[in-house]
Amino acid sequence: MSRGSELSAEGIKLHELERAGRLAAIEAGLERGHISLAEIFGSSYIFRALKPGINHEFRLASAPSYAQLYPDNRGVPRKVDAAYADYLISALGPIDRALVIGDTQSDFLVGEHLRAQGVEAHGIIVNPGIRAEVAADKDRHTWFGDNWGVLSNGLATFEEGAPPGAINTVMLVDIDKTVIGPRTTPIPGEKEKDCSFYIDEARRYAVSALARNRLLSGMPDELNNQLLQEWIETYAHVKGTNMSSSWDDEDTNAFLTAMVYFGMENIDSLLSGNAETAAEYLERMSHRLIHEMSRDELEAVLKRRAGEMGLDEDVLISSWVEFQIVIREIQDNIRAGIATPFESFRMLEYEALRDLYEQGRIFTNRQVVEAVQYGLRQGWRVYALSDKPDAAIGMPEVEGLRAQVTQNLIEAQSPIVD
Ligand SMILES: [Mg+2]
Numbered sequence: 167m168s169r170g171s172e173l174s175a176e177g178i179k180l181h182e183l184e185r186a187g188r189l190a191a192i193e194a195g196l197e198r199g200h201i202s203l204a205e206i207f208g209s210s211y212i213f214r215a216l217k218p219g220i221n222h223e224f225r226l227a228s229a230p231s232y233a234q235l236y237p238d239n240r241g242v243p244r245k246v247d248a249a250y251a252d253y254l255i256s257a258l259g260p261i262d263r264a265l266v267i268g269d270t271q272s273d274f275l276v277g278e279h280l281r282a283q284g285v286e287a288h289g290i291i292v293n294p295g296i297r298a299e300v301a302a303d304k305d306r307h308t309w310f311g312d313n314w315g316v317l318s319n320g321l322a323t324f325e326e327g328a329p330p331g332a333i334n335t336v337m338l339v340d341i342d343k344t345v346i347g348p349r350t351t352p353i354p355g356e357k358e359k360d361c362s363f364y365i366d367e368a369r370r371y372a373v374s375a376l377a378r379n380r381l382l383s384g385m386p387d388e389l390n391n392q393l394l395q396e397w398i399e400t401y402a403h404v405k406g407t408n409m410s411s412s413w414d415d416e417d418t419n420a421f422l423t424a425m426v427y428f429g430m431e432n433i434d435s436l437l438s439g440n441a442e443t444a445a446e447y448l449e450r451m452s453h454r455l456i457h458e459m460s461r462d463e464l465e466a467v468l469k470r471r472a473g474e475m476g477l478d479e480d481v482l483i484s485s486w487v488e489f490q491i492v493i494r495e496i497q498d499n500i501r502a503g504i505a506t507p508f509e510s511f512r513m514l515e516y517e518a519l520r521d522l523y524e525q526g527r528i529f530t531n532r533q534v535v536e537a538v539q540y541g542l543r544q545g546w547r548v549y550a551l552s553d554k555p556d557a558a559i560g561m562p563e564v565e566g567l568r569a570q571v572t573q574n575l576i577e578a579q580s581p582i583v584d
Contacts, residue, residue, distance in 0.1 A: 172259065172260060173259040173260065173333065177259065178333065181333065181547060184208040184209065184210070185208075185542050185545075187208060188205070188206065188207070188208045188538075188542055188548075189539065189542050189543065191205035191206075192205060192206060192535060192538065192539045192542075193539070195535070195582070196532070196535065196536070196539075196582065199581060199582055200530070200579045200580060200581045200582060201530055201535060201579065201580070201582055202576065202577050202578055202579050202580070203341065203345065203346070203550065203575070203576045203577075203578075204576045204577045206345065206530075206535055206538055206550075207339075207538075207548070207549070207550040210547070210548060210549040210550060211549065211550045211551075211552070211576070212254075212257075212549060212550070212551050212552070213552050213553075213554055213555065213556055213559070214242070214244070214505065214506070214552065214553045214554055214555045214556070215231075215232075215242060215505040215506070215555065215556055215563075216231055216232035216233075216242045216243075216253060216257075217231040217232070217233075217556075229257045229258060229259075230256075230257055231257075232253050232257075235253065235256050235257065236253075240445075241443065241445045241505075242505060244272070244415075244553055245272035245273065245275065245276050245551070245553050246271075246272045246275050247279075248279045248282065250276065250279065251276060251279030251280045251282070251283055252279075252283065254276075254280065254338070254551075255280070255283055255285070258336060258547070258549070260334045261280070261285050261334060261335075261336050262285070262286060262332065262334040262335060263285065263286045263287070263288075263324075263332070263334070263335040263336075264277065264280050264285050264286070264287040264288070264335070264336050264337075264338060265287075265288050265289070265290065265320075265321075265324050265335075265336075265337045265338070265541075266280075266287065266288070266289040266290070266291075266338045266339075266340075266551075267289075267290045267291075267317070267337065267338070267339045267340065267344060267534060267537060268289070268290075268291055268339070268340030268344050268551075269291065269292055269293045269340060269342075269343045269344045269348075269349045269362075270291075270293060270296065270340070270343075271296055272553065273289065273291060273340045273344075273551075274289050274291050274296070274308055276289075276338060276551065277289035277307065277308060278307075281307060287307065288307050288308060288309075288320070288323075288324050289307065289308035289309070290308070290309050290311070290316060290317055290320035290321075291308055291309070291310050291311070292310075292311045292312070292313065292314055292316060292317075292344070292348075292349060292350060293310075293312075293349055293350075294312035294350065296310065309323070312350060313350050313351075314348060314350070314351065314531060314533040314534065315533075317533045317534070317537050318533075318537075321537055321540060325544070332544070332545060332546065333545055333546075333547060335541075335544070335545075335546040335547070336546060336547045336548070336549065337537070337538070337541040337546050337547070337548040337549070338549055338551045339534060339537075339538060339548065339549070339550050339551065340550075340551055340552060341550050341551075341552040341554060342365050342552060342554060343361075343362040343365055344531065344534060345530060345531055345534050345535070345550065346361075346365070346528055346529065346530055346531070346580060347361045347362045347363075347364055347365035347528060347529065348360070348361045348362065348529070348531035348533075348534070348583070349361070349362045350362075351529070351531060351583055351584075353527075353529065353583075354529075354581075354583060361529045361531075361583060364522050364527045364528055365519075365528075367518070367522065367527075368515050368518040368519040368522055369416050369515055369518075371514070371515075371518035372416070372420070372511060372512075372514035372515040372517075372518055373397075373398070373401050373419075373420055373423065374394065374397075374398065375514045375517075375518070376420055376424075376511055376514060377393070377394055377397040377398075378394070379514075380488050380489050380491065380492055381393065381397065381424075381427075381485045381488060381489060382394065382485070383488060384484070384488075385481065385485075389477075389481065393477075393485075396427070396475060397423065397427055400423050400426050400427045401419070401420075401423040403426065403433065404419050404422045404423050404426060404433055405419060407433050407434065407437060413437070413443075413444045413447075415444065415553070416511070416512070416515065417506055417507070417508035417509075417511045417512055417555070418444040418447075418448070418508070420508060420511045421448060421451075421492075421496070421508050421511075422436075424489060424492070425451065428467070428468060428471060428482070428485075428486055428489070429467050429468065429470060429471025429474070430451075430455065430467060431451075445500075445507070448496055448500065448507050448508070449497075449500050449507075452493050452494075452496045452497040452500065452507075453497065455490075455493050456490075456493060456494065456497060464486070465483065468482050468483050468486055469482075469483075492508070492510070495507075495508075495509075495510055496508055499564065502564075504563045504564060505555065505556075505563065506555040506556070506557055506563070509555070509557045509562050509563065509564050509567060510564075510567060512555050512557035512558045512562070513557050513562060513567050513570060515557075515558045516557060516558050516559065516560050516562075516571070516575065517570075519558065519559075519575060520560065520572070520573055520575060520578070523573075523575065523578040523579075523580060526580075526581060528578075528580045529580055529581055529582070529583040530580045530581070530582045530583065531582075531583065532582045532583060532584050533584075535582065559574065559575040559576055560573060560574045560575050560576075561574060561576075
């Protein structure tokens with residue numbers, strides 16, 4: 167059974183043109199030993215904002231954004247949501263069969279939700295920690311592995327009984343820790359780490375950079391280290407708290423870290439029984455901090471917190487004044503309908519990731535590139551699917567941040583690793 171509306175003649179023509187270009191670029195990249203996401207995926211990306219084909223010459227001409235398809239819905243669904251699969255079916259046209267390649271439970275769930283909609287969906291998931299969590303998948307729709315060798319077997323099984331050249335077959339490929347920074351693949355020359363280490367490193371760096379830029383500027387040196395340490399421990403505490411998946415993203419974590427750090431929030435009581443989404447929380451909290459709490463109330467919280475930290479209260483209050491810039495930014499972005507309200511944080515992640523690309527520390531997974539190549543040769547439509555916000559790859563929505571972009575990371579070359 168086909169799900170989704172028919173592809174237009176123009177859509178098929180664009181697909182064929184793009185497919186030929188990608189196959190040539192992939193072949194050249196494999197031979198060179200380095201490649202960019204743009205060469206692997208052409209314009210076929212769906213990032214977190216659910217606006218396909220951003221910033222490229224060959225747009226997915228027929229694919230509408232989430233906001234166009236569902237004008238009454240607030241926010242956009244994440245991979246873990248059933249609504250995400252609904253969007254894929256509506257946006258990408260007819261899908262008979264789907265193969266999801268990824269590294270997390272979110273990726274696994276994309277396949278599950280597509281199948282619930284009548285698509286013959288399978289998954290290939292490489293993550294040594296995930297198998298137990300999804301052991302309920304008794305029907306073997308998904309192949310799990312603790313290394314990328316599982317890809318070739320999975321692909322061969324998926325292909326059995328499939329009609330060749332099927333444009334209604336789609337391959338959906340996760341980016342982080344799947345295409346780039348592959349989980350479980352040792353870093354050449356640094357065998358004790360796997361390639362996903364530097365994807366996390368970019369996030370850790372962004373969290374420290376936020377503290378340096380917005381909390382610690384103008385502080386005496388002897389306090390800097392102590393406060394940075396406190397900040398990093400707070401971040402670890404927030405990350406370690408068992409949050410629902412819609413809350414678990416890096417910009418929300420960074421904001422929550424600040425709230426806990428300043429004593430504005432108790433993370434454990436916040437998350438127990440809270441039915442809000444992360445977006446609703448950001449909106450409510452930024453409004454409260456700017457418009458509802460009086461200066462005296464804010465100062466009382468900060469003084470109490472400074473006492474807990476063994477800190478001069480003026481230090482924490484001046485830090486808070488600096489951080490208010492961030493809260494205003496979040497509120498302005500929510501009003502402007504920006505999909506990632508804490509976009510300046512994602513820009514810090516972008517900058518860290520760009521530096522890591524330049525240092526040759528972001529690697530591309532040969533097995534996944536070859537799987538994409540295989541899919542394109544079969545005539546399948548192959549898309550990159552990522553919950554990464556545009557800003558983290560150098561395509562921020564906010565005008566002022568765009569000026570800071572020196573390279574769009576879609577086009578950055580990275581060495582191919584076996
Ligand atoms: Mg991933």
